[in-house]
Amino acid sequence: MDKIKLPERATWQDLLKRPTLTYEDLEASARQIFKEVERTGDKAVQKYTQLFDGTRVEATAVSASEIRESAKLVSEELKKAIQTAKANIEKFHTAQKSPQRVVETSPGVRCWMEKRPIQKVGLYIPGGSAPLFSTLLMLAVPASIAGCKEIVVCTPPNAQGKIHPAILFAANLCGVTQIHKVGGMQAIAALTFGTASIPAVYKIFGPGNQFVTVAKQLATQYGVAIDMPAGPSELLVFADELANPRFVASDLLSQAEHGPDSQVILVTTSESLLDQVAVEIDIQLATLPRKSIAEKAMAHSKMILIDGIETALDMINEYGPEHLIIISEDEPFFIDGVQNAGSIFLGNYTPESAGDYASGTNHTLPTNGYTRQYSGVNLDSFQKSITFQRISKEGLMKLGPTIEVMAMNEGLEAHKNAVSYRLEALNNKTKV
């Protein structure tokens, strides 16, 4: 992990550069797979599952008996943990329901906004080295609170054509309506076009490797929405003398073990903390099962000493981290000032892994600088707003002339007429 002391502002851009993503080479594969899935549906899905996952899946849909069986394979301890996490996620996301307020903008002009669930959503749960039942909770719980009618999960099968029982257990717990054994680009294509067995959805959620990310971007060209563009996971820790170096090191490593392309940055005003964290990292890294992954991530990560909290805040906002840990005597200064971050963890006893699993906040967050303009997944991600308005006769008598003047000045006479005919009727007391 590089140590950088008091870097010049001019060097920040380079210093905070993220690993480059190269999507363009993958776009051709994605287009090919989309074309085939659109044309031959399940047949193409089966072909690509065989090719990429090395297993033949006769029917993608997980059956009720598979779900029942899976429940027996999950330890009671894990079941309880999943239920606790689910309860917290549920509490936090339920609190995001918006109160409905009718606003009388002018006398007799009543406007309001109502949220309605997106009827059909697809949740992509990556496979690979870890069975991410936590991601399933993070997506299915808010989808269910929002009231989405069809909640379709796609997740790649293992070499035996199976899905990890903890994922099935969590999916069943959260009211998922269908689970399909399909991953990769072919899963995203299936959710985009629909096949005989997998329904088309209106919005696709969930993380994934670069193949899935490219496929999700392509899906938007076919009228499907996605939660957000995705990149490798990242963490920035700001810590001062208040911080426990052992804790800080463990947080940095928890991020680093995600993948070799994970990004980990420590920003500190304390040179001694910086040195202690470096020592702790070496100690803790030595015994990690995913040591080789974490080492690769640490190789391109940075420990940066800066001259004060104002500089630290500027650096945080320039980088815009997905995860931000603040362990500082100046915590309120950072809470006020941070503009760009996905989720923020405050104090010595709030490790990032709490948010990854069980504090209740969502772990599906913008990366790669997208915190500048995207929110993490939340209840609103599964809803859309509809505005309503109702104008009384008196209301239109009063506001109508304003509309007429504006419409005429935009050269839209039929827009004006829609008001004028009504005003005419009202002024003539025509019975309508």
Next chain:
Amino acid sequence: MDKIKLPERATWQDLLKRPTLTYEDLEASARQIFKEVERTGDKAVQKYTQLFDGTRVEATAVSASEIRESAKLVSEELKKAIQTAKANIEKFHTAQKSPQRVVETSPGVRCWMEKRPIQKVGLYIPGGSAPLFSTLLMLAVPASIAGCKEIVVCTPPNAQGKIHPAILFAANLCGVTQIHKVGGMQAIAALTFGTASIPAVYKIFGPGNQFVTVAKQLATQYGVAIDMPAGPSELLVFADELANPRFVASDLLSQAEHGPDSQVILVTTSESLLDQVAVEIDIQLATLPRKSIAEKAMAHSKMILIDGIETALDMINEYGPEHLIIISEDEPFFIDGVQNAGSIFLGNYTPESAGDYASGTNHTLPTNGYTRQYSGVNLDSFQKSITFQRISKEGLMKLGPTIEVMAMNEGLEAHKNAVSYRLEALNNKTKV
């Protein structure tokens, strides 16, 4: 306007088909313009303005004196109308501020969400046949309420290299920070990459023709967000015996005058209303200045008689109109049941043009079926959410084991360690 009586459900898809959009032919042009603007900045902007708008613009930025001059060119009547509309839009969008709620998900685990403005936004205001100062209000007012630091407007110059004074007046009134005389694909490219005079932004808003739409989609490949994909404007009216046919005809025509590709649909349970509306349309159409445009739109529009309100609701939700007018004795049934619509206008005295200009709701709405998964522009469009969490020692003692179990079951030991080291310290009462 086609009259269709009691159509079979199997024919709905065809019946409700929207005019096809062909983007692919435009993508190559967009890529070319993006490449040039990225490379040569203002020079490329100037070149394409000359080519497409037929005018040479030496400096795109509108000066303070131009803004002052423009105020003199706007009638007092229009100024007052713009101010009234602004006040209503402001009231409705200010009411969308979310209350901040701290949720204690588990004892000692406090989570909350805060909204922060997107720092830099670009607003595209189309030129063409109408000076759309109303669109400027719809975008700049919520941007300003959200607290966006840089609000950059781009709008094409006319043949004299000028911008309509009403647009400048409205922009100045709403706290826009910069206005540039540039339109089309080159404007979107400039907002994406930035030039010497036009700043790069994080999110681009606003309607536009198919060129602008394709350019906005391309911008998303360069890390910029957009409000929503756009298509031609559309209106569906459901009306029964309660409706005044003259009013209904005027609403249909106000939509039709937008453009030849506008989509207009009347759904009714009353055959006599259908016939009366058809007669009224012919009468009203005859005197419209934009008659030839409206006629083209009406040519592919539909009047559909159906057998009852349940069928009507299904048809509305299948089509998912941008604008929906409900004039019906069964209004509450529709308010409850509509899932897919952008903005809804209720009763005989709520013309769509009220929402286009001055009721207070936003007129930037999803079209082309995107109401299934997108909201119209609202205050949240200019903000993103950041989640926060703070866990007390006691909180982590209680929740920690849940996190440990989940992390181990996902095979992520460093995630577990981040909790374990802390629990160890707490259990040993180590001073930290």
